Amino acid sequence: MPAKYHIHVRSVPPRFSPLAKNTIIDWAEGCLRCARCVKEQCPVDAYRKRGFDRSQFVDTIDQLCRDCYRCVQGCPRELIFKASNPQYSRIGNEYWTPEILAATWYQAESGKIPVSGAGYGGPFSGPGFDSFWTDMSEIVRPTRDGIHGREYISTSVDVGRKPMFLTFDSDGELTWPSPPLLELPLPILLAAPSLGANPGNIQDIITHAALELGTLAIVARERLTAIPKKTASLVMPSYTAGSLDLNDPLLAQVRIMEVLDHPGVLEQMEMVKKRYPDLIISVKVPADGGVVDRVAELTAAGAEAVHVYASEEARGLGESQGMHLKDLIRRCHLKLVENKLRDTVTLLVSGGIALAEHVAKAIICGADAIIADLPLLLALECRLCRQCTKGGKCPVEIDTLTVRRGAQRMVNLVGAWNNQLLEIMGAMGMREVRRLRGEVGRAMFIEDLEKEIFAPLFANREGELTKREPT
Amino acid sequence: MSMEVVVFACQQAVPEPEAVKSLWRGGEVRLRVLPEPCSSKIEAFQLLRTLATPVDLVWVISCEEHICRYDEGSHRAGGRMAYTKKYLAEIGLEPARVGRSVLTPGDKSALAAIVAEISGRVQALGSSPLRQAPKAAARRSAK
Ligand code: SF4
Ligand code: SF4
Numbered sequence: 001m002p003a004k005y006h007i008h009v010r011s012v013p014p015r016f017s018p019l020a021k022n023t024i025i026d027w028a029e030g031c032l033r034c035a036r037c038v039k040e041q042c043p044v045d046a047y048r049k050r051g052f053d054r055s056q057f058v059d060t061i062d063q064l065c066r067d068c069y070r071c072v073q074g075c076p077r078e079l080i081f082k083a084s085n086p087q088y089s090r091i092g093n094e095y096w097t098p099e100i101l102a103a104t105w106y107q108a109e110s111g112k113i114p115v116s117g118a119g120y121g122g123p124f125s126g127p128g129f130d131s132f133w134t135d136m137s138e139i140v141r142p143t144r145d146g147i148h149g150r151e152y153i154s155t156s157v158d159v160g161r162k163p164m165f166l167t168f169d170s171d172g173e174l175t176w177p178s179p180p181l182l183e184l185p186l187p188i189l190l191a192a193p194s195l196g197a198n199p200g201n202i203q204d205i206i207t208h209a210a211l212e213l214g215t216l217a218i219v220a221r222e223r224l225t226a227i228p229k230k231t232a233s234l235v236m237p238s239y240t241a242g243s244l245d246l247n248d249p250l251l252a253q254v255r256i257m258e259v260l261d262h263p264g265v266l267e268q269m270e271m272v273k274k275r276y277p278d279l280i281i282s283v284k285v286p287a288d289g290g291v292v293d294r295v296a297e298l299t300a301a302g303a304e305a306v307h308v309y310a311s312e313e314a315r316g317l318g319e320s321q322g323m324h325l326k327d328l329i330r331r332c333h334l335k336l337v338e339n340k341l342r343d344t345v346t347l348l349v350s351g352g353i354a355l356a357e358h359v360a361k362a363i364i365c366g367a368d369a370i371i372a373d374l375p376l377l378l379a380l381e382c383r384l385c386r387q388c389t390k391g392g393k394c395p396v397e398i399d400t401l402t403v404r405r406g407a408q409r410m411v412n413l414v415g416a417w418n419n420q421l422l423e424i425m426g427a428m429g430m431r432e433v434r435r436l437r438g439e440v441g442r443a444m445f446i447e448d449l450e451k452e453i454f455a456p457l458f459a460n461r462e463g464e465l466t467k468r469e470p471t
Numbered sequence: 472m473s474m475e476v477v478v479f480a481c482q483q484a485v486p487e488p489e490a491v492k493s494l495w496r497g498g499e500v501r502l503r504v505l506p507e508p509c510s511s512k513i514e515a516f517q518l519l520r521t522l523a524t525p526v527d528l529v530w531v532i533s534c535e536e537h538i539c540r541y542d543e544g545s546h547r548a549g550g551r552m553a554y555t556k557k558y559l560a561e562i563g564l565e566p567a568r569v570g571r572s573v574l575t576p577g578d579k580s581a582l583a584a585i586v587a588e589i590s591g592r593v594q595a596l597g598s599s600p601l602r603q604a605p606k607a608a609a610r611r612s613a614k
Contacts, residue, residue: 057526
């Protein structure tokens with residue numbers, strides 16, 4: 001049995017105090033000078049340890065506070081309050097919510113799974129990835145490795161084309177060479193995000209993190225200069241139609257490359273393959289109205305991997321704007337199944353993968369692996385203020401971050417995600433992430449539940465009023 | 472030397488901090504607007520520490536006292552401002568480097584007047600003397 005894959009997480013405290021969800025309002029004036037002040041009874045000693053963050057002009061008590069409300073409830077003059085922090089609620093956007101940002105920062109700092117002990121207070125279901133649940137019915141019999149010392153759960157995936165059959169000659173030898181295949185220890189590839197202060201530095205950090213994790217780093221070709229030999233095997237240069245040059249020395253160094261889809265991509269692929277037969281080529285296809293047919297067409301023509309990319313908010317592009325990435329993945333997957341080609345190609349997806357559960361859910365919908373981009377930037381403490389896109393100053397100085405520090409935060413984030421994937425699979429009773437692909441039978445979709453369970457229970461008989469009439 | 476103003480704005484009084492920025496005519500002077508749940512969130516030590524960063528002017532925008540959502544919040548913010556000014560005078564710094572305005576939420580012309588006042592104040596005061604000796608000042612304020 002191969003050695004167990006393990007991600008080495010290590011605490012990397014933030015350089016800038018992360019914005020806290022709630023803030024303390026401490027009036028102080030009118031204090032009775034009680035013999036035992038509630039502030040001295042704070043379980044985390046927040047009032048004594050509080051300081052001042054010079055870069056953000058904030059009182060650091062909010063980062064220390066654990067929201068137990070002991071001081072709020074205990075002050076006899078009611079001089080202490082807790083309120084929502086408007087600086088926190090303003091970060092991110094509707095999709096990349098403050099909660100997602102805060103959870104990502106926590107995971108990047110600690111490498112641990114964020115656990116909330118106060119129960120789940122959110123809605124029953126929501127749009128996109130929140131519209132279905134994984135079936136955790138095996139949670140009583142967890143197969144999770146590590147903590148329980150039980151069966152090993154494999155998160156390895158293959159990237160490349162798999163032949164549907166093999167042929168042998170009379171000596172029992174394969175009649176044709178098997179196509180190149182790359183085994184990754186986890187179904188997560190890293191890619192440079194579309195924004196970020198000092199993109200060159202961010203790209204170095206990503207490459208370093210990929211090396212540490214044993215996965216691939218997708219980097220735009222024009223951003224790559226000479227790369228060291230040990231890094232070359234984990235770099236996946238991304239080309240546009242025009243930038244792909246057969247004489248590019250990098251093609252001889254790397255094991256896999258990506259090219260943006262264009263009308264002549266098949267011919268281009270063939271030329272590259274002829275010269276570099278061991279190179280795996282992935283075609284990057286926009287998740288637009290034609291994506292399903294295009295993925296099928298490319299697969300039928302021999303593509304080894306296809307990368308479907310959606311918007312930052314996990315929506316389709318162009319005519320498919322109204323569709324969520326999960327539905328687009330599902331359609332591509334089913335089309336390949338229908339064409340009996342599903343196992344030949346590797347389906348990679350990106351865009352809006354924001355949480356660990358999205359990794360599992362994208363795979364359940366039919367992806368082989370996901371590509372993380374924006375969360376990697378968030379791991380570096382990014383506030384998603386987009387100042388860097390307007391030439392402004394990055395409030396968390398990502399441009400000055402050291403590669404070592406940044407890479408460890410990314411490793412921590414991916415470590416926490418991978419652990420959550422293991423937890424999900426353990427609770428589902430699965431031991432192979434390869435088997436999770438397309439396993440919708442092990443997921444519950446809200447539209448099915450509404451139809452099959454809730455509709456018969458809550459349907460109104462004809463003519464019955466839906467609401468009680470006011471009397 | 473470029474100057475900087477920090478405005479702590481009650482979110483009830485200024486629901487859109489961007490509005491303050493769009494009204495800003497301070498030229499080269501950098502403006503930072505930090506939304507707060509109530510102006511009484513800002514304690515005297517935070518005003519002093521912000522000033523010692525160094526920042527050239529620190530301003531607090533509160534609601535009118537009778538409409539404060541926290542009842543006494545705006546009033547208390549006023550008390551803290553008075554205390555901070557007194558303290559600054561005692562240690563030999565200009566009390567005018569901190570200031571406060573009250574506002575009825577939604578009163579656009581009053582907000583514009585406040586922004587103009589802030590900008591006028593910082594231009595009149597010029598660069599903070601703490602910029603010349605930031606280390607000594609930071610040491611003093613840390614005590
Ligand atoms: S709410 Fe609890 S943790 Fe927070 S400051 Fe008060 S006593 Fe400390
Ligand atoms: S914090 Fe803002 S400026 Fe810095 S990288 Fe993130 S989006 Fe860009």
